[in-house]
Amino acid sequence: MVARLSQFIDHVEKQVLVWTILGLAIIGFVQVVSRYMFNYSFTWYEELSRYIGVFVAFLGAATGVKYGMHFSMDALSRKLKKPWKNILAVFSNVICALFFAVVVYFSWKVVGKNFAYETTSAAMGMPMYLAYLPIPFFSLVMAFRHLKVAVAEARDLRK
Amino acid sequence: MTLTIAICFVALLLAGVPIAALLGITTMAALIIHTSTPLHIIAQQFFNALDKFVLLAIPFFILAGAIMTRGGIARRLINFVNALVGWFPGGLSIAGVVVCIFFAAISGSSPATVVAIGSIMVPALLEAGYGRRFSFGIITVSGSLGIVIPPSIPMILYCLVMNTSVAELFLAGILPGLIIGFSLMVYAYLQARRKGWKTRKKPSLKELFVSAKEGIWALLLPVIVLGGIYSGVFTPTEAAAVSVVYALFVEMFIYREFGLGELGGVCEQAAILSACLLFILSCAMTFVWLLTAEQIPVQLADFIMEHIQSPWMFLLAINLLFLVMGCFMDDVSAMLVLAPLFVETLNRFGIDLVHFGIVMVLNIQFGMLTPPFGLNLFVAMGITRASLMDIAQGVFPLLIILLACLFLVTYVPSISMFLPNLLLK
Numbered sequence: 001m002v003a004r005l006s007q008f009i010d011h012v013e014k015q016v017l018v019w020t021i022l023g024l025a026i027i028g029f030v031q032v033v034s035r036y037m038f039n040y041s042f043t044w045y046e047e048l049s050r051y052i053g054v055f056v057a058f059l060g061a062a063t064g065v066k067y068g069m070h071f072s073m074d075a076l077s078r079k080l081k082k083p084w085k086n087i088l089a090v091f092s093n094v095i096c097a098l099f100f101a102v103v104v105y106f107s108w109k110v111v112g113k114n115f116a117y118e119t120t121s122a123a124m125g126m127p128m129y130l131a132y133l134p135i136p137f138f139s140l141v142m143a144f145r146h147l148k149v150a151v152a153e154a155r156d157l158r159k
Numbered sequence: 160m161t162l163t164i165a166i167c168f169v170a171l172l173l174a175g176v177p178i179a180a181l182l183g184i185t186t187m188a189a190l191i192i193h194t195s196t197p198l199h200i201i202a203q204q205f206f207n208a209l210d211k212f213v214l215l216a217i218p219f220f221i222l223a224g225a226i227m228t229r230g231g232i233a234r235r236l237i238n239f240v241n242a243l244v245g246w247f248p249g250g251l252s253i254a255g256v257v258v259c260i261f262f263a264a265i266s267g268s269s270p271a272t273v274v275a276i277g278s279i280m281v282p283a284l285l286e287a288g289y290g291r292r293f294s295f296g297i298i299t300v301s302g303s304l305g306i307v308i309p310p311s312i313p314m315i316l317y318c319l320v321m322n323t324s325v326a327e328l329f330l331a332g333i334l335p336g337l338i339i340g341f342s343l344m345v346y347a348y349l350q351a352r353r354k355g356w357k358t359r360k361k362p363s364l365k366e367l368f369v370s371a372k373e374g375i376w377a378l379l380l381p382v383i384v385l386g387g388i389y390s391g392v393f394t395p396t397e398a399a400a401v402s403v404v405y406a407l408f409v410e411m412f413i414y415r416e417f418g419l420g421e422l423g424g425v426c427e428q429a430a431i432l433s434a435c436l437l438f439i440l441s442c443a444m445t446f447v448w449l450l451t452a453e454q455i456p457v458q459l460a461d462f463i464m465e466h467i468q469s470p471w472m473f474l475l476a477i478n479l480l481f482l483v484m485g486c487f488m489d490d491v492s493a494m495l496v497l498a499p500l501f502v503e504t505l506n507r508f509g510i511d512l513v514h515f516g517i518v519m520v521l522n523i524q525f526g527m528l529t530p531p532f533g534l535n536l537f538v539a540m541g542i543t544r545a546s547l548m549d550i551a552q553g554v555f556p557l558l559i560i561l562l563a564c565l566f567l568v569t570y571v572p573s574i575s576m577f578l579p580n581l582l583l584k
Contacts, residue, residue, distance in 0.1 A: 017427075029404035092174045
């Protein structure tokens with residue numbers, strides 16, 4: 001059940017990422033055509049795509065943690081032997097998890113502030129807290145995933 | 160402050176912390192230890208860094224590249240170029256270089272160019288009797304032109320951290336890219352003459368026409384993208400969106416290479432990769448904000464001006480620095496962190512930021528072809544199933560050509576500045 005749920009989340013995560021980017025590209029194309037053919041351009045497109053850009057970056061970053069796709073320098077850790085290699089991996093993943101946890105706390109405060117002051121965006125009148133929301137949410141996911149890697153490495157150490 | 164940043168940076172780098180998180184953690188540590196700035200600023204900077212319209216060009220160009228790599232655009236482009244120049248001595252390898260130049264003009268990434276062209280061209284070269292190492296080398300190196308000839312993803316990243324114009328930098332990349340491409344063709348021609356590799360017979364006019372008709376869709380794309388940007392029809396970001404839609408249209412409705420159902424799978428990896436790049440960028444911008452707020456570029460400029468008198472020496476030092484840095488981290492990340500540090504120094508020496516951008520891009524290109532972070536080498540290993548040693552030995556003689564081009568472009572700014580000055584100023 002849990003395995004199937006996590007498989008489902010995997011799938012949804014990737015599909016949402018791909019289709020968000022493709023969708024934005026298609027709207028962008030339509031807006032270029034509409035501007036040149038009908039002299040009509042969408043005032044909301046530029047703003048919408050900036051906010052969705054934030055969403056895409058954080059969603060994809062969270063997905064990237066799961067698949068280990070973030071660039072890092074592994075020249076040292078690759079040379080190390082078993083206990084030290086795991087210890088280093090636990091160390092770096094715990095630090096990352098802590099960092100993202102702190103980011104969650106402070107970005108949540110920024111979201112709260114925007115919510116309290118009811119700030120809205122210039123072109124769409126969209127509440128600004130929505131634009132900030134992906135930052136705490138996906139930072140939480142990243143903190144959790146780094147912790148998961150750390151736990152797996154620590155378990156491997158005891159074997 | 161500077162010491163805290165340096166220690167934190169190096170320690171986390173060695174521990175294998177991902178570059179993005181590393182930059183965020185270093186910023187946070189410096190803020191906590193040395194200032195009383197509330198940490199909200201980090202969340203705010205993450206947002207501000209991503210809140211830019213140009214930035215979306217990155218996922219768009221990466222996705223367009225992925226779609227064209229999987230589909231039939233590359234194959235038809237190769238057929239056409241082959242018919243065009245394949246009958247010269249060493250023709251097939253020259254065609255390989257020319258195709259890479261064309262593909263570089265429709266995709267912004269050099270690994271994508273190596274995959275798209277290499278997976279067809281390398282087997283074809285081997286079958287035609289070209290040397291193994293030569294074939295690996297020429298395609299891997301030509302593929303790296305993907306980031307020199309516009310559109311180019313590292314160029315967009317550079318423009319974001321340095322606040323320069325994407326359109327200008329794109330234009331500046333054309334001539335250096337063509338010079339490198341031409342040098343590679345000369346090398347291929349001389350090698351083929353020396354080793355007596357056989358040539359194909361000249362195709363009939365009819366064959367040429369048929370392949371041109373098939374390949375026309377691929378040839379039109381650079382015209383639309385670059386023509387659109389420079390005639391002011393659309394912005395670089397919109398150009399990227401147009402190239403995604405164009406690639407989808409051509410692959411799905413004209414070549415019918417894949418259907419709607421397969422699209423998710425085709426773009427998956429590219430989408431995650433592009434988002435990870437955006438995330439690094441966001442963290443790097445936060446880091447750059449810290450450096451600027453603490454006036455570190457100014458201090459660095461004072462220090463550099465004390466020891467280095469001429470811009471000539473400075474550029475040499477930068478090139479050496481990047482060649483060394485390339486051994487420790489991937490060059491794109493190195494550029495994101497280091498280039499903003501030098502802004503003040505560049506201004507004092509009177510070096511144009513656009514010219515410097517091209518120097519950076521050529522350094523990245525070099526880094527992509529040398530271990531341990533040479534992405535192109537690994538991609539070439541993947542598609543040819545050859546060993547890293549074989550590929551690296553094939554690439555090595557060509558690195559000397561690249562190095563010569565790097566120094567030429569570094570010390571003759573007019574090569575990169577000619578087109579931007581002609582068309583935009």
